[in-house]
Amino acid sequence: MSDLLRVANVSKHFGGIKALTDVSFTVRKGEIFGVIGPNGAGKTTLFNALTGLYQPDTGAIDLVGTSLYRRKPHEILKAGFARTFQNIRLFHNMTALENVMVGRHTRTTSGVLAALLHTAHNRKEERDCMAYAQQLLTRVGIGKHTHTLAKNLSYGDQRRLEIARALASEPKLLALDEPAAGMNPNEKNALRDLMVSLREEGLTLMLIEHDVKLVMGICDRLVVLDYGQKIAEGTPDVVRHDPKVIAAYLGGEVVV
Amino acid sequence: MNVLDYLKGKAWLTAVLLLLGLVLLPFMVEASLGKSWLRILDFALLYIMLALGLNIVVGYAGLLDLGYVAFYAVGAYCWALLASPHFGLNLPFWVILPTGAAIAGLFGVLLGTPTLRLRGDYLAIVTLGFGEIIRIFLNNLNAPVNITNGPQGITQIEPVTIAGLSLGKTQEIFGITFSSPHLYYYLFLLFVALVVFVCMRLENSRIGRAWVAIREDEMAAAAAGINTRNIKLLAFAMGATFGGLSGGLFASFQGFVSPESFNLMESIMILSMIVLGGMGNIYGVILGALLVTMIPEALRYTGDLQRAVFGEVFIDPADLRMLLFGIALVLMMLLRPAGLLPSKLRRQELAEDAT
Numbered sequence: 280m281s282d283l284l285r286v287a288n289v290s291k292h293f294g295g296i297k298a299l300t301d302v303s304f305t306v307r308k309g310e311i312f313g314v315i316g317p318n319g320a321g322k323t324t325l326f327n328a329l330t331g332l333y334q335p336d337t338g339a340i341d342l343v344g345t346s347l348y349r350r351k352p353h354e355i356l357k358a359g360f361a362r363t364f365q366n367i368r369l370f371h372n373m374t375a376l377e378n379v380m381v382g383r384h385t386r387t388t389s390g391v392l393a394a395l396l397h398t399a400h401n402r403k404e405e406r407d408c409m410a411y412a413q414q415l416l417t418r419v420g421i422g423k424h425t426h427t428l429a430k431n432l433s434y435g436d437q438r439r440l441e442i443a444r445a446l447a448s449e450p451k452l453l454a455l456d457e458p459a460a461g462m463n464p465n466e467k468n469a470l471r472d473l474m475v476s477l478r479e480e481g482l483t484l485m486l487i488e489h490d491v492k493l494v495m496g497i498c499d500r501l502v503v504l505d506y507g508q509k510i511a512e513g514t515p516d517v518v519r520h521d522p523k524v525i526a527a528y529l530g531g532e533v534v535v
Numbered sequence: 536m537n538v539l540d541y542l543k544g545k546a547w548l549t550a551v552l553l554l555l556g557l558v559l560l561p562f563m564v565e566a567s568l569g570k571s572w573l574r575i576l577d578f579a580l581l582y583i584m585l586a587l588g589l590n591i592v593v594g595y596a597g598l599l600d601l602g603y604v605a606f607y608a609v610g611a612y613c614w615a616l617l618a619s620p621h622f623g624l625n626l627p628f629w630v631i632l633p634t635g636a637a638i639a640g641l642f643g644v645l646l647g648t649p650t651l652r653l654r655g656d657y658l659a660i661v662t663l664g665f666g667e668i669i670r671i672f673l674n675n676l677n678a679p680v681n682i683t684n685g686p687q688g689i690t691q692i693e694p695v696t697i698a699g700l701s702l703g704k705t706q707e708i709f710g711i712t713f714s715s716p717h718l719y720y721y722l723f724l725l726f727v728a729l730v731v732f733v734c735m736r737l738e739n740s741r742i743g744r745a746w747v748a749i750r751e752d753e754m755a756a757a758a759a760g761i762n763t764r765n766i767k768l769l770a771f772a773m774g775a776t777f778g779g780l781s782g783g784l785f786a787s788f789q790g791f792v793s794p795e796s797f798n799l800m801e802s803i804m805i806l807s808m809i810v811l812g813g814m815g816n817i818y819g820v821i822l823g824a825l826l827v828t829m830i831p832e833a834l835r836y837t838g839d840l841q842r843a844v845f846g847e848v849f850i851d852p853a854d855l856r857m858l859l860f861g862i863a864l865v866l867m868m869l870l871r872p873a874g875l876l877p878s879k880l881r882r883q884e885l886a887e888d889a890t
């Protein structure tokens with residue numbers, strides 16, 4: 280399998296806190312790649328640094344030949360790297376459909392003039408965009424909430440809406456930050472099925488998740504972060520038995 | 536209520552009746568309330584344009600702009616300088632108006648650029664400063680070269696002239712006499728229709744959604760692929776363009792401009808129209824603009840009322856109307872914090888009906 284994302288020596292500090300130190304790994308095309316680690320390990324910071332919300336201090340980030348290092352978030356999305364947020368960030372006073380339509384911003388082109396003149400291209404684009412968005416809502420399982428304001432959706436549905444919005448940009452790589460947080464077992468199963476079917480369609484996924492059963496069951500490979508450093512990388516089986524990982528999770532001394 | 540039910544689904548009939556009502560309105564106002572109320576009506580139309588312009592910046596994009604009146608001023612001074620004895624120019628209105636609107640739009644980008652990283656209170660303070668700077672410039676640009684004529688302002692500004700017909704004086708057309716405010720009413724109405732049209736089209740467009748997305752969560756909007764810098768500048772530019780347009784019309788209508796007309800209070804009034812009516816909703820903003828222009832005028836009559844009831848005037852109507860206006864605003868914020876006609880509420884209700 281070919282490499283999709285290459286991350287080399289990415290570091291990020293906040294004042295005295297070294298949130299990430301020389302983190303390197305490679306995500307291969309078509310896999311589900313897990314990012315795990317204890318609270319405060321730097322997982323979210325890693326996603327933020329990769330997607331342009333934080334400026335990394337050093338390093339290299341490469342998505343199939345395009346450097347994403349220190350690029351703007353919208354440029355990174357356009358290059359094919361979408362993400363969701365750990366603390367849900369939806370457009371609360373927009374409907375579910377509109378949220379997903381905003382996600383298609385980079386895949387549509389109509390500007391002010393086209394909107395004012397209602398050109399044929401503009402009308403077709405709006406129609407297609409709406410249909411595409413509706414299809415995605417159905418896909419993630421909230422197809423009947425088209426016109427519900429995002430803020431009125433249940434917690435689990437909000438998480439699904441975020442995924443739909445990210446998918447609307449037709450990404451190559453989708454990074455999910457704790458998508459199962461706050462979901463009940465049924466919702467978790469549906470989410471798991473969704474992730475598997477997305478992978479089958481050729482999408483590559485990155486997944487931050489605390490639910491060990493879920494993450495070990497679904498991920499092809501993982502990295503483990505602790506105090507901003509990579510302490511392990513490999514298949515679930517390898518990672519599970521890594522003494523450093525066990526120590527990090529149990530909070531004990533590292534015994535090699 | 537029955538009439539409304541009957542009109543539902545008959546869009547054409549509604550439109551024709553509305554148009555007829557709007558065309559006849561000035562006749563009725565002039566006959567019943569007099570010419571001064573016709574002027575108030577004209578101003579209400581100008582304020583609708585201003586409020587709709589500011590609504591793009593504040594209502595859609597969520598950028599709290601307290602210096603909006605600066606663009607009104609730029610548009611007004613453009614007209615004043617290009618059509619008055621001050622420079623001895625008298626260009627036709629179809630040249631001045633687009634020029635003024637474009638220059639105001641440019642100012643929108645110019646003043647918007649340094650504020651791109653600011654939000655909320657900080658943005659409000661900086662834009663407030665910009666608004667004041669423009670006013671102070673207008674006040675002082677009379678030396679060494681006299682451009683704006685300083686605090687005295689510019690007088691004898693040419694009225695709009697269309698096909699040889701000056702809107703500045705009473706005209707007789709088809710045997711019907713139209714006063715100057717009456718003629719301006721129709722011109723302003725046309726421009727209001729244009730502005731409303733533009734806002735409606737933009738509201739339900741890719742750009743409109745991008746504005747609202749930025750208002751709701753700028754970081755999420757950026758992560759969803761929106762170039763937040765450009766889209767915010769576009770909001771500033773569009774809002775400023777409408778401000779410039781209204782400014783030009785104001786200058787020609789008034790025949791006189793001075794920096795005094797463009798103070799902070801003016802910006803705050805326009806903002807309160809939006810807040811009162813319902814931020815982000817075109818109908819709400821129009822209603823807000825009408826109420827905020829009309830109510831203070833109507834409250835002038837509280838003097839007559841006091842005299843009729845008590846035989847003398849206890850409280851100066853000028854004081855009373857600001858007091859009542861303030862109370863009205865406070866009550867509004869307590870009872871309907873989202874404005875009289877909040878946006879999206881209707882759509883949401885419709886969605887709930889459907890399920």
Ligand SMILES: Nc1ncnc2c1ncn2[C@@H]1O[C@H](COP(=O)(O)OP(=O)(O)OP(=O)(O)O)[C@@H](O)[C@H]1O
Binds near residue numbers: 322
């Ligand atoms: N914007 C910020 N400013 C200052 N410190 C930050 C910032 N963002 C993250 N940090 C710090 O960086 C470290 C890593 O935080 P991060 O949110 O990446 O952890 P995490 O692995 O996602 O944890 P969790 O599992 O709790 O989500 C923490 O010590 C956090 O306090």
Ligand SMILES: [Mg+2]
Binds near residue numbers: 322323324365
């Ligand atoms: Mg996190």
